[in-house]
Amino acid sequence: xxKVGDEVSNKQVIFRDYVIGSPKESDMYLTTGTIKLKVPExxxxxxxxxxxxxxxxxxxxxxxxxxxxxxxxxxxxxxPICGYGVAKVLDSGHPExxxxxxxxxxxGWEEYSLITKTTDTLIKxxxxxxxxxxxxxxxxxxxxxxxxxxxxVGTPKKGEYVFVSAASGAVGQLIGQFAKLEGCYVVGxxxxxxxxxxLKNKLGFDEAFNYKEEHDLNAALKRYFPEGIDVYFEHVGxxxxxxxLLNMRHHGRIAVCGMISQYNLDEPEGIKNLLHIGFKWIQMxxxxxxxxxxxxPKFLDLVxxxxxxxxxxxxxxxxxxxxxxxxxxxxxxxxxNFGKQVVVVARE
Amino acid sequence: xxKVGDEVSNKQVIFRDYVIGSPKESDMYLTTGTIKLKVPExxxxxxxxxxxxxxxxxxxxxxxxxxxxxxxxxxxxxxPICGYGVAKVLDSGHPExxxxxxxxxxxGWEEYSLITKTTDTLIKxxxxxxxxxxxxxxxxxxxxxxxxxxxxVGTPKKGEYVFVSAASGAVGQLIGQFAKLEGCYVVGxxxxxxxxxxLKNKLGFDEAFNYKEEHDLNAALKRYFPEGIDVYFEHVGxxxxxxxLLNMRHHGRIAVCGMISQYNLDEPEGIKNLLHIGFKWIQMxxxxxxxxxxxxPKFLDLVxxxxxxxxxxxxxxxxxxxxxxxxxxxxxxxxxNFGKQVVVVARE
Numbered sequence: 001x002x003k004v005g006d007e008v009s010n011k012q013v014i015f016r017d018y019v020i021g022s023p024k025e026s027d028m029y030l031t032t033g034t035i036k037l038k039v040p041e042x043x044x045x046x047x048x049x050x051x052x053x054x055x056x057x058x059x060x061x062x063x064x065x066x067x068x069x070x071x072x073x074x075x076x077x078x079x080p081i082c083g084y085g086v087a088k089v090l091d092s093g094h095p096e097x098x099x100x101x102x103x104x105x106x107x108g109w110e111e112y113s114l115i116t117k118t119t120d121t122l123i124k125x126x127x128x129x130x131x132x133x134x135x136x137x138x139x140x141x142x143x144x145x146x147x148x149x150x151x152x153v154g155t156p157k158k159g160e161y162v163f164v165s166a167a168s169g170a171v172g173q174l175i176g177q178f179a180k181l182e183g184c185y186v187v188g189x190x191x192x193x194x195x196x197x198x199l200k201n202k203l204g205f206d207e208a209f210n211y212k213e214e215h216d217l218n219a220a221l222k223r224y225f226p227e228g229i230d231v232y233f234e235h236v237g238x239x240x241x242x243x244x245l246l247n248m249r250h251h252g253r254i255a256v257c258g259m260i261s262q263y264n265l266d267e268p269e270g271i272k273n274l275l276h277i278g279f280k281w282i283q284m285x286x287x288x289x290x291x292x293x294x295x296x297p298k299f300l301d302l303v304x305x306x307x308x309x310x311x312x313x314x315x316x317x318x319x320x321x322x323x324x325x326x327x328x329x330x331x332x333x334x335x336x337n338f339g340k341q342v343v344v345v346a347r348e
Numbered sequence: 349x350x351k352v353g354d355e356v357s358n359k360q361v362i363f364r365d366y367v368i369g370s371p372k373e374s375d376m377y378l379t380t381g382t383i384k385l386k387v388p389e390x391x392x393x394x395x396x397x398x399x400x401x402x403x404x405x406x407x408x409x410x411x412x413x414x415x416x417x418x419x420x421x422x423x424x425x426x427x428p429i430c431g432y433g434v435a436k437v438l439d440s441g442h443p444e445x446x447x448x449x450x451x452x453x454x455x456g457w458e459e460y461s462l463i464t465k466t467t468d469t470l471i472k473x474x475x476x477x478x479x480x481x482x483x484x485x486x487x488x489x490x491x492x493x494x495x496x497x498x499x500x501v502g503t504p505k506k507g508e509y510v511f512v513s514a515a516s517g518a519v520g521q522l523i524g525q526f527a528k529l530e531g532c533y534v535v536g537x538x539x540x541x542x543x544x545x546x547l548k549n550k551l552g553f554d555e556a557f558n559y560k561e562e563h564d565l566n567a568a569l570k571r572y573f574p575e576g577i578d579v580y581f582e583h584v585g586x587x588x589x590x591x592x593l594l595n596m597r598h599h600g601r602i603a604v605c606g607m608i609s610q611y612n613l614d615e616p617e618g619i620k621n622l623l624h625i626g627f628k629w630i631q632m633x634x635x636x637x638x639x640x641x642x643x644x645p646k647f648l649d650l651v652x653x654x655x656x657x658x659x660x661x662x663x664x665x666x667x668x669x670x671x672x673x674x675x676x677x678x679x680x681x682x683x684x685n686f687g688k689q690v691v692v693v694a695r696e
Contacts, residue, residue, distance in 0.1 A: 234626075237623070241622070256625050257626065258626055259623055263623075267620065268621070268622070269618065270618010270620050271618060271620075271622055272616045272618050272619075273616070274585065274616070274619055275585070275607055275611075275616060276634075277604050277632060277633075277634040278606055278607055278634040280634065281634045281635055282633070282634050283631065283632070283633040283634075285629075285632070286624075286626040286629045288629060291629065
């Protein structure tokens with residue numbers, strides 16, 4: 001058992017250098033350093049033991065240079081990867097956090113992290129009767145993303161026709177469940193038979209299809225939405241977006257969370273059906289969880305009871321150990337994950 | 349002087365047949381029929397003498413088959429073209445309109461029209477101290493479009509950076525003037541030196557440029573918007589939209605009124621920079637004046653004083669006589685018009 005003030009070994013996943021295009025496992029490497037388990041005297045920093053690390057699609061942008069001020073993580077070659085995670089406070093100079101507290105927020109891909117920027121990046125975990133790893137997912141950033149996307153951007157109403165792409169992913173599976181709980185008809189797309197089965201049999205989607213098996217996405221959407229789509233939750237972009245635009249109803253809404261199919265192309269695919277935005281008075285809106293953190297307490301009030309009453313479920317793809325991290329992260333971009341991708345560093 | 353009950357000759361512009369692609373002058377022809385200047389006994393129809401006819405970009409859609417329920421005009425081969433216009437009531441079965449009233453709304457391209465669908469399509473003109481032709485433009489459908497686009501969709505605030513394409517057109521010139529009156533910085537694009545001069549010297553735009561002389565639209569926008577664009581009023585689509593997306597600021601808004609550069613291509617150009625919608629939380633929203641008619645009185649309260657006090661001006665491109673109509677309408681699609689295109693049938 002380590003204690004405050006100990007100097008201990010610290011396994012780390014190091015960011016090798018900025019990448020162009022798709023990140024590969026070799027853009028990261030494992031090393032072991034040492035760390036003193038104590039925050040500097042007089043600082044408001046926090047020293048944590050990392051428990052669960054989150055693999056998020058946006059991390060690829062942090063691995064590129066100069067994505068500009070919309071990014072909240074700043075990667076330095078030779079330093080650990082950083083991202084969302086769940087951690088236990090070992091020592092704290094922060095007035096609102098003390099040793100033994102559990103937190104979620106931005107931490108490093110290593111066993112122990114000294115977190116120097118603590119403002120707005122660490123949230124104290126108040127409810128521990130649910131799996132702690134959920135704070136990388138349904139109760140963390142992806143959960144807030146789904147909540148904001150559903151209730152603040154897409155705003156589907158009872159009886160409306162809702163389509164979700166990347167529907168078994170960290171955000172998509174929650175959007176679909178919110179849609180069912182609100183009385184919508186909801187269809188999801190995903191990239192394998194197993195994911196489609198998950199959507200239909202475990203997550204309660206009305207229908208689901210494997211986009212890789214549809215040579216005509218427009219025809220697929222017409223099959224599932226003979227009366228058109230009211231709200232589309234966009235996670236993939238490209239050909240799917242073009243087909244969706246053809247099938248949107250008047251006054252339809254497209255909530256743009258991401259376009260993962262486009263991030264690693266040399267040049268994004270051209271979208272040809274934007275005329276429908278004008279023809280059908282469609283609203284297409286990009287959003288980020290970061291603009292909605294003031295709603296976090298309201299979000300917990302909604303979602304915690306759903307989890308406890310098993311009205312919402314959450315599918316995680318958990319890999320063990322920091323050394324599994326790089327492959328898990330890179331796997332996101334080819335859809336290798338099955339549900340929310342989490343890396344366990346330690347369980348307590 | 350004609351009187352009610354007379355049977356008179358009636359010059360008409362006839363719609364030959366549905367078109368594919370860009371309408372040509374030969375898709376219309378002139379003929380002269382006869383009409384009895386009297387509404388059928390017991391009907392609520394209205395018989396009008398047409399004064400000014402409006403040439404609007406959307407009319408090309410009515411010339412194609414099956415544009416679906418977003419269209420409000422239904423063209424029949426062998427019958428007159430129809431569209432917005434200003435007319436004088438000669439006989440009326442409508443309870444709220446009487447002989448001598450002036451109206452604006454949907455009428456036929458002919459000297460006299462029996463208007464059978466009068467609900468929501470004819471608005472009585474209450475203010476005649478301004479040019480009557482304005483009710484095809486600044487005080488009619490384009491005016492309502494600009495008003496709704498500016499105040500309800502794009503919602504630029506004082507000090508924001510506003511860009512308007514097709515800025516000397518029927519809607520663009522009004523958007524730019526609203527923007528100046530609200531304290532925005534506003535730049536317009538247009539397709540000739542004369543139009544650029546008009547924007548800068550008569551309509552009060554801060555800057556304007558001829559898109560045909562810019563081989564790199566992205567560079568042109570960076571020149572005029574070194575800090576980026578807050579609100580874009582979209583009338584053209586295609587390459588301009590792609591360049592705008594690169595230059596939008598965080599939380600930017602794109603109000604989509606139309607995409608005239610794309611309507612007559614065999615296939616629309618692919619838009620590659622939609623990723624920025626997600627990266628910069630941009631809202632892109634299509635709209636139509638038709639969803640905002642409840643605001644018409646509020647709109648008049650704002651705009652009529654501006655016109656009377658010469659705080660707003662309106663540039664019209666007026667051609668004389670029904671026989672000039674087809675060329676004027678077709679000219680819209682190559683930007684031949686200089687300001688709002690109007691056809692005079694009669695002045696009173």
